[in-house]
Amino acid sequence: MSVRAIRTVGDPVLRERAREVTPEELRSREVQRLIDDMVDTMRAAGGAGLAANQVGELLRIAVVEVDRNPRYPYKPPIPLTVIVNPVVEPVGDETFAINEGCLSVPDLRGAVDRHVGVRVRHLDRHGGAHDGVRRGLTAGTFQHEVDHLDGVLFLDRVRDPSTFTTWEQFERHHRDAFVARARALVERVGS
Numbered sequence: 001m002s003v004r005a006i007r008t009v010g011d012p013v014l015r016e017r018a019r020e021v022t023p024e025e026l027r028s029r030e031v032q033r034l035i036d037d038m039v040d041t042m043r044a045a046g047g048a049g050l051a052a053n054q055v056g057e058l059l060r061i062a063v064v065e066v067d068r069n070p071r072y073p074y075k076p077p078i079p080l081t082v083i084v085n086p087v088v089e090p091v092g093d094e095t096f097a098i099n100e101g102c103l104s105v106p107d108l109r110g111a112v113d114r115h116v117g118v119r120v121r122h123l124d125r126h127g128g129a130h131d132g133v134r135r136g137l138t139a140g141t142f143q144h145e146v147d148h149l150d151g152v153l154f155l156d157r158v159r160d161p162s163t164f165t166t167w168e169q170f171e172r173h174h175r176d177a178f179v180a181r182a183r184a185l186v187e188r189v190g191s
Helices: 023-027 029-045 136-149 167-189
Strands: 049-051 061-066 078-090 095-102 105-115 117-123 129-135
Touching (some): 078 136, 105 167, 117 136, 136 167
Antiparallel strands (some): 049 061, 078 117, 095 105
């Protein structure tokens, strides 16, 4: 296992749709090593998720985890989850503006409208099928990672450019208001 370099905005691999992973590929030593490397890379960078194309691999694999992450103390915990060939569908029409950032877009954040509830169908790293509903900020995290696998960056989803901010300015001017709204959402709909 090792930490891989994270590709940043401007790298063409981030704008390509990742391809489905076959059962044989998923069982391969190479793909299992990729998954381990993605987990190590996400943790080393302090991220809440990481998609395979962010480390240069065009496979529909992402990892998600929130466990006392100092960058996101307002995010509810998400146990380490490997999502392979994910499909995300909205549950209802309600959206919530999430101030998002991205490991591939260093030091820039912006408000993105995400569905409050989504159904996520995917395989785990062993090929087991999963089908469940994710809500609140957790739903936003899954939508963000699946966007990556489709070649979409959060930058593409920001409707109001005036919401762009550096991490420092978010912390200084916008964090408290966002955290209050995020906590109210979590209390209302769950993680």
